[in-house]
Amino acid sequence: MKILCINPNSSSEVTEGIEKICKEYALTDTEIEVKCIKEAPLGIESYHDAAVSVKYLLDKFEEWKNEYDGFIIACHSDIGVDLLRELTKKPIIGLGEASMLLALPLGHKFSILSLKRKKIPQKEDLVKKYGLENRCASIRATGLGVVANYKEKREKLIQEGEKAVKEDRAEVLILGCAGMAGLDKEIEKIVGVPVIDGVVSALMLMESLIRYRVLTSKVGKYL
Amino acid sequence: MKILCINPNSSSEVTEGIEKICKEYALTDTEIEVKCIKEAPLGIESYHDAAVSVKYLLDKFEEWKNEYDGFIIACHSDIGVDLLRELTKKPIIGLGEASMLLALPLGHKFSILSLKRKKIPQKEDLVKKYGLENRCASIRATGLGVVANYKEKREKLIQEGEKAVKEDRAEVLILGCAGMAGLDKEIEKIVGVPVIDGVVSALMLMESLIRYRVLTSKVGKYL
Amino acid sequence: MKILCINPNSSSEVTEGIEKICKEYALTDTEIEVKCIKEAPLGIESYHDAAVSVKYLLDKFEEWKNEYDGFIIACHSDIGVDLLRELTKKPIIGLGEASMLLALPLGHKFSILSLKRKKIPQKEDLVKKYGLENRCASIRATGLGVVANYKEKREKLIQEGEKAVKEDRAEVLILGCAGMAGLDKEIEKIVGVPVIDGVVSALMLMESLIRYRVLTSKVGKYL
Amino acid sequence: MKILCINPNSSSEVTEGIEKICKEYALTDTEIEVKCIKEAPLGIESYHDAAVSVKYLLDKFEEWKNEYDGFIIACHSDIGVDLLRELTKKPIIGLGEASMLLALPLGHKFSILSLKRKKIPQKEDLVKKYGLENRCASIRATGLGVVANYKEKREKLIQEGEKAVKEDRAEVLILGCAGMAGLDKEIEKIVGVPVIDGVVSALMLMESLIRYRVLTSKVGKYL
Amino acid sequence: MKILCINPNSSSEVTEGIEKICKEYALTDTEIEVKCIKEAPLGIESYHDAAVSVKYLLDKFEEWKNEYDGFIIACHSDIGVDLLRELTKKPIIGLGEASMLLALPLGHKFSILSLKRKKIPQKEDLVKKYGLENRCASIRATGLGVVANYKEKREKLIQEGEKAVKEDRAEVLILGCAGMAGLDKEIEKIVGVPVIDGVVSALMLMESLIRYRVLTSKVGKYL
Amino acid sequence: MKILCINPNSSSEVTEGIEKICKEYALTDTEIEVKCIKEAPLGIESYHDAAVSVKYLLDKFEEWKNEYDGFIIACHSDIGVDLLRELTKKPIIGLGEASMLLALPLGHKFSILSLKRKKIPQKEDLVKKYGLENRCASIRATGLGVVANYKEKREKLIQEGEKAVKEDRAEVLILGCAGMAGLDKEIEKIVGVPVIDGVVSALMLMESLIRYRVLTSKVGKYL
Structure with missing residues (x-):
């Protein structure tokens, strides 16, 4: 194929x-x-x-x-x-759609780790369009841009990911930008919940x- | 694996x-x-x-x-x-969950072709548990048992599948029982919408x- | 202004x-x-x-x-x-948004009279995006194109409008296309419920x- | 008229x-x-x-x-x-209805700044009756009575309005009492989001x- | 007491x-x-x-x-x-509230048999206020007034009750008016589902x- | 009986x-x-x-x-x-169902005081199955096991109950485990809202x- x-x-x-x-x-x-x-x-x-x-x-x-x-x-x-x-x-x-679908069978609710504050309402619209609002624990802004250095991405994703798990009771995390590709396994190891990459x-x-x-x-x- | x-x-x-x-x-x-x-x-x-x-x-x-x-x-x-x-x-x-997840990216809403009338509320509970009620056009009873002869299964699935498309505006059909496995492609050809088998x-x-x-x-x- | x-x-x-x-x-x-x-x-x-x-x-x-x-x-x-x-x-x-907002204070639920069958899911997405799904009685396809002759538009709008009122219990009708502008008052007189034009x-x-x-x-x- | x-x-x-x-x-x-x-x-x-x-x-x-x-x-x-x-x-x-309708096209979600704690459930019922719960970021009690002095109203509205924007991610604020009429533009200037008065x-x-x-x-x- | x-x-x-x-x-x-x-x-x-x-x-x-x-x-x-x-x-x-609460543990969804067409939106508001819209199969108008003769009440309740069960898949019926008190057991016997009276x-x-x-x-x- | x-x-x-x-x-x-x-x-x-x-x-x-x-x-x-x-x-x-039904007519929203963190998603599924998500202010984990000593139960229930009232605006509390039976009236007196026991x-x-x-x-x- x-x-x-x-x-x-x-x-x-x-x-x-x-x-x-x-x-x-x-x-x-x-x-x-x-x-x-x-x-x-x-x-x-x-x-x-x-x-x-x-x-x-x-x-x-x-x-x-x-x-x-x-x-x-x-x-x-x-x-x-x-x-x-x-x-x-x-x-x-x-x-977006693919990562949410893959997250669903892994836990009760997912959180999306997104870029800036501005993205949150747009992601909310997306989640609503797919009818998945009841499975979404939260959408969190990391403050990152699409292009950012590896260390900053890693740090912010861990920080917001941990908050999503503790404060919003997320059981699965979704990397909400193609620019975050490749960080899934590392975040997973630290935060302790499955982390889903959109590209995969x-x-x-x-x-x-x-x-x-x-x-x-x-x-x-x-x- | x-x-x-x-x-x-x-x-x-x-x-x-x-x-x-x-x-x-x-x-x-x-x-x-x-x-x-x-x-x-x-x-x-x-x-x-x-x-x-x-x-x-x-x-x-x-x-x-x-x-x-x-x-x-x-x-x-x-x-x-x-x-x-x-x-x-x-x-x-x-x-159940797998077939709904695979149906989602193929069309606006899916219908589940189930067995008897009694199954409908149970499927409704399942759809609600997964939070997918807004993507489900309908759940239809075919009247079939888990074990039924091929010809009867084929006929009933086509009949209810066509109603789901016309009356409930389903864009994708889901075979709602493992006993229906193998009929997907044939129903698809006749009804004209993607038909999703749970086992696949x-x-x-x-x-x-x-x-x-x-x-x-x-x-x-x-x- | x-x-x-x-x-x-x-x-x-x-x-x-x-x-x-x-x-x-x-x-x-x-x-x-x-x-x-x-x-x-x-x-x-x-x-x-x-x-x-x-x-x-x-x-x-x-x-x-x-x-x-x-x-x-x-x-x-x-x-x-x-x-x-x-x-x-x-x-x-x-x-779209304006006509729904104006329809709300006039009755319990509105129906949107749209063009072709294909438009229905798109309007559903729109209604959902605005969070108004509980106020929408139905979205109905008239089969009309954006450009159509006056007589045909009038006839189809009345036909689907009456069905929306009787079968879906719509209390207000919305003209779901700019090409229907100008027909509101005429449909209103015949169907007997407020008809809202998007341009107005x-x-x-x-x-x-x-x-x-x-x-x-x-x-x-x-x- | x-x-x-x-x-x-x-x-x-x-x-x-x-x-x-x-x-x-x-x-x-x-x-x-x-x-x-x-x-x-x-x-x-x-x-x-x-x-x-x-x-x-x-x-x-x-x-x-x-x-x-x-x-x-x-x-x-x-x-x-x-x-x-x-x-x-x-x-x-x-x-109530008018202010929510006018708030909708100005931002993703609105918050209502209401009087006492007791009012919150009543406003929730109102928002639900109008089917707008998905567009409402929060309802906040200011603790104000219908009749209050200007300075107190101003102060409390700014305080709860700022929390609504920061904590609840409201993008538009609604003055939830006729007694707050006339404060919209002043709150707007300070909080930095559109503020909607019900009377207007x-x-x-x-x-x-x-x-x-x-x-x-x-x-x-x-x- | x-x-x-x-x-x-x-x-x-x-x-x-x-x-x-x-x-x-x-x-x-x-x-x-x-x-x-x-x-x-x-x-x-x-x-x-x-x-x-x-x-x-x-x-x-x-x-x-x-x-x-x-x-x-x-x-x-x-x-x-x-x-x-x-x-x-x-x-x-x-x-209203009491009858819905008692109906819930008896079946998947209830229907309310109400008086005139006009009552339907009001009952919808009530069901929504109590947050029970997902358990309500339908609200049906019988066309009855609060005061009506016994025979007419009986006939209309059976007629709409049977439709509610067949067409709307109601599993429990609710008598939607105090004036219908006393008819529960008789309707129950004929329609074959539990019928709940509000007074009881x-x-x-x-x-x-x-x-x-x-x-x-x-x-x-x-x- | x-x-x-x-x-x-x-x-x-x-x-x-x-x-x-x-x-x-x-x-x-x-x-x-x-x-x-x-x-x-x-x-x-x-x-x-x-x-x-x-x-x-x-x-x-x-x-x-x-x-x-x-x-x-x-x-x-x-x-x-x-x-x-x-x-x-x-x-x-x-x-579960009985306690929620009895809580409903006593206040705007209820909170369930449950055992461990793990129970929360399961209770969420239960509340959703009964269609009561809009009447549920929160589900809170007390950290208790089914069997626990009286003093610990009392303390944790009061602690989470008070948070439910203040932070989640619960108006009624539900004891979310049969092992909590008998503590209702005591918690009620201290927290100041009706407390519903499932057995009763x-x-x-x-x-x-x-x-x-x-x-x-x-x-x-x-x-």
């Missing part, structure tokens, strides 16, 4: 992080390619960033859509996911959908 | 159906074994059936728990799932959890 | 309908201009249509944003509303916000 | 505050009169106060109902609103309903 | 029906008196009826409140219940509260 | 506590017997404990079911309640159901 993983921002650092994770976890049969939207901002931190990225995605997807069996939007805000599901019947998955979740869910040969439903929302 | 798929009823027909599906979809690396609870009823159609099955599961699981990397409860009512999650930190998944979903989700090396959270509910 | 009403599709027929309504209802002090996105499709009937329209809106809004006191997105799917609220602190309102609602809500000198909050979501 | 604004308590101080605000914000075409229920208590702080006030409102409304185009109940608990909507088809609006909201919403010539639905709840 | 059962309407027929039921079911130790508000309308079918009745209740309750150990409002709309809970700490219960429920719940010596909480809502 | 109260654990201390309460509160006509499952663990603190207890309950209930008019499961987690409701049409009630609630609710001669519905869930 051939999967395209689209990083909707233009940070080569983030793209490389995604690539590394994909290679680490992909099945041997899985051919996975990671492409970024190089005209997009360095990180998707606002509605404006998202709109600029989708603007370019719209054109590029036309070229890409026939060459792969499924598409991952490597952004935890799941930008463009509804759009692509409409444009093809091949499976489309974003990091999306990759495995996509492989499952393709292996099962199921396609996006075309009788309603994505007609 | 070594997975144990536990059929909590004693029907050899259902056990064979599950085995066939598991072999068809498992990864080459996956060693999967299917065991039934032979002291249990032929199908889990009531709270009583469930209690009898769990009674025997309780003892057997002690022997099984160290020999596998993860456990599937091959019952769409997810009986014993909370119990096993408490008894081990290895991943545990039931067909649970198998793939379990493989993902094991590949990702994540374990059940042990800080709260499953401590 | 100076209001810009942005028709995000390129239909001159729809634009003229909006203009007519705006002139009919605007306060004498209100200077209202209607502009369409001429590069956009004739109607916003899909996620793709929305993405194309937002792509051009993104650039144009830069020129427009300093010249008006508030902006109406004359589309009942409220496309681009979050984006514009982020780009300016001047009030932004879409027809958005205009009046916008005038209220500007008169009250309140701006979009900039401490969280729209920072 | 002729609007009657009914202050359901007997405080002349509150009545004057309402009058001042009404004059400040009413359209030039709007003829607005403010009347209080002089047999009612000085403030509506309990179910008993509400019942006494409604007892007199019941008789007075008979005289008033033919002389105005719409009626505002200038109380943030919306007492008597359902009753009056049944007695006339002319629009009726209370400060109700006035503008009422003017909109009358200009739009829509009446209360008479097919169900208010028949 | 001494209980006062207040019939808030003035129908002697309804009062007698309530008395008969109370005598049939009261404990031997229970001294129960039934009083009607003779200045009230013959039935509480509207917000206006309710307001008139509460107006007189307000005065009368002052005389009554010291002479009894608990008070039943024998109206299924629970009018005045919050008010009385504020005025005394002795237990207060209405037929309120009486037994009140006896339990008094025997348990628990009083209305006075730290918040009813302070 | 003859009621069997089943203590599903094997602690004689807990059984005696239940017996004492039952004798104190039962009607003179009520013949109540308390039996424990002596093969069960000393307390039901986990899913495993529950499964072991239900395993033995399953057999014993066959002997018991014809000899009593109703059955109480004296466990606040309501283990086996659905099962027994299926096995007989005589009324079945658990302490279940006893009184059971007596009401039997006196009313209503049986579990057999058309759906419990067929």
Whole structure:
């Protein structure tokens, strides 16, 4: 199977992080390619960033859509996911939805560790859209940007992760940004609860959908 | 990886159906074994059936728990799932939860095609427990028993599946019983929406959890 | 006060309908201009249509944003509303949100009369985003396109409106597309419940916000 | 248009505050009169106060109902609103509902700044009745009475308003009592989020309903 | 123990029906008196009826409140219940709340058989206020008035009751008006599901509260 | 009437506590017997404990079911309640459901004082199953075991009870374990809000159901 993983921002650092994770976890049969939207901002931190990225995605997807069996939007805000599901019947998955789905069978409630304060309402909208508000213990802002140095990311994720477990009674943590990819196992070891990375979740869910040969439903929302 | 798929009823027909599906979809690396609870009823159609099955599961699981990397409860009512999650930190998944999680990224809302009228409130409780009531278009009774002949199953599933799509606006259908395993692709072709089988979903989700090396959270509910 | 009403599709027929309504209802002090996105499709009937329209809106809004006191997105799917609220602190309102807010004090529950079947899940997402699912009796598809002849629109709206009142117990009806502007009073007379037009609602809500000198909050979501 | 604004308590101080605000914000075409229920208590702080006030409102409304185009109940608990909507088809609006509706398009969630601790459950019931619980960040008690001195009101509103923004992540604040009228702009300046006054909201919403010539639905709840 | 059962309407027929039921079911130790508000309308079918009745209740309750150990409002709309809970700490219960509480342990979901179409939204508000919307299968209008002849009541209750069971999957039925008292057992026999009368429920719940010596909480809502 | 109260654990201390309460509160006509499952663990603190207890309950209930008019499961987690409701049409009630139903008419929201942290998610599932999440202010862990000394129980219950009232705005407290029976009145006096014991609630609710001669519905869930 051939999967395209689209990083909707233009940070080569983030793209490389995604690539590394994909290679680490992909099945041997899985051919996975990671492409970024190089005209997009360095990180998707606002509605404006998202709109600029989708603007370019719209054109590029036309070229890409026939060459792969499924598409991952490597952004935890799941930008463009509804759009692509409409444009093809091949499976489309974003990091947000995938990470929540993988978190559910591991514990009672999950918390999302997000970037800035501003992201919280947007994540709330996302959780509500997927109908998962009763399984979400909290959404916490770490104050991080999409691009940040490793030490800072690690420190802030541990700090907010521990608060999520103690104060909000989260039983599973979700890394709420593609830029956090690769930190899951380390945070897990320290905080003591499962930590879910969006890229890994999306990759495995996509492989499952393709292996099962199921396609996006075309009788309603994505007609 | 070594997975144990536990059929909590004693029907050899259902056990064979599950085995066939598991072999068809498992990864080459996956060693999967299917065991039934032979002291249990032929199908889990009531709270009583469930209690009898769990009674025997309780003892057997002690022997099984160290020999596998993860456990599937091959019952769409997810009986014993909370119990096993408490008894081990290895991943545990039931067909109900797995099938709903796999259905979510394929369309706006799913419908569950269940057995008798009596099952509807129990499935409603299950959907509510997982917090997915806003993504569930309907739960429909087909009138089928766990064990039924192929032709009857096919006919009833198509009939209720078509009503779910037209009247309840379901975009994805879920086969609400392990005894329906193997009918997914045929119903899909006729009704025209993705049809999700619980065994396939649970198998793939379990493989993902094991590949990702994540374990059940042990800080709260499953401590 | 100076209001810009942005028709995000390129239909001159729809634009003229909006203009007519705006002139009919605007306060004498209100200077209202209607502009369409001429590069956009004739109607916003899909996620793709929305993405194309937002792509051009993104650039144009830069020129427009300093010249008006508030902006109406004359589309009942409220496309681009979050984006514009982020780009300016001047009030932004879409027809979807405005029409629901005006419907609330007139009766127990409202129904939205929408275009095609495909629109229903999207409107459900919108209603859920605004947290109004408990006040929404139903969303009904009329089968109409954004551009349709008057007689057909009238007939379909009456037909589905009457069903909404009888079968879903709607007490207020909402015209779920800018292309239906101007039919409110006629449907109201026949169906016998208040019928709310999105353009009128958005205009009046916008005038209220500007008169009250309140701006979009900039401490969280729209920072 | 002729609007009657009914202050359901007997405080002349509150009545004057309402009058001042009404004059400040009413359209030039709007003829607005403010009347209080002089047999009612000085403030509506309990179910008993509400019942006494409604007892007199019941008789007075008979005289008033033919002389105005719409009626505002200038109380943030919306007492008597359902009753009056049944007695006339002319629009009726209370400060509670109006202020929430105006707050919605300005930010993700609002908080209501109320009087005493006792009021919180009552406001919760009100928010739930309007189906807006998902948009309400919190309801906070200031400890104020309906009648209080300006300095105390200002201080308490700022204090609880700042907590609402920081601790509950409110993006918009609502003044939860007619006796707080006139403090909106001052609190807004200090706390830094939009502050919505109920009287202004109700006035503008009422003017909109009358200009739009829509009446209360008479097919169900208010028949 | 001494209980006062207040019939808030003035129908002697309804009062007698309530008395008969109370005598049939009261404990031997229970001294129960039934009083009607003779200045009230013959039935509480509207917000206006309710307001008139509460107006007189307000005065009368002052005389009554010291002479009894608990008070039943024998109206299924629970009018005045919050008010009385504020005025005394002795237990207060209405037929609506009591009947729903007694229905819950008998089946998955209940339906309320109410009077006219107009009552449905009001009952919806009541169910929502008590937070029981997820346990309510439906509210159905029988078209009956508070006062109606026995044969008509019987026929309509059976007709709507059967629809509630078949179409809405109700497992328990609630008689949604004090005027239906005495028909429970007969409807039960024919429809085949438990049928709950409000008067019986309120009486037994009140006896339990008094025997348990628990009083209305006075730290918040009813302070 | 003859009621069997089943203590599903094997602690004689807990059984005696239940017996004492039952004798104190039962009607003179009520013949109540308390039996424990002596093969069960000393307390039901986990899913495993529950499964072991239900395993033995399953057999014993066959002997018991014809000899009593109703059955109480004296466990606040309501283990086996659905099962027994299926096995007989005589009324079945658990302490969890009974205590919540009795708490509802006494105040706006209740808090449950439970044992260990681990119990919280399980109680959340229970509250959600009964559809009462909007009436539940909080679930608080006291850290207590099922068997604990009186002084420790008293101290912890007061401590968490006071926090529930102050921090979570609970207006009623529920003792969330049969082992807490007998402490209600003492906690009530100190904390100042009604405190509901599950045994008392279940006893009184059971007596009401039997006196009313209503049986579990057999058309759906419990067929």
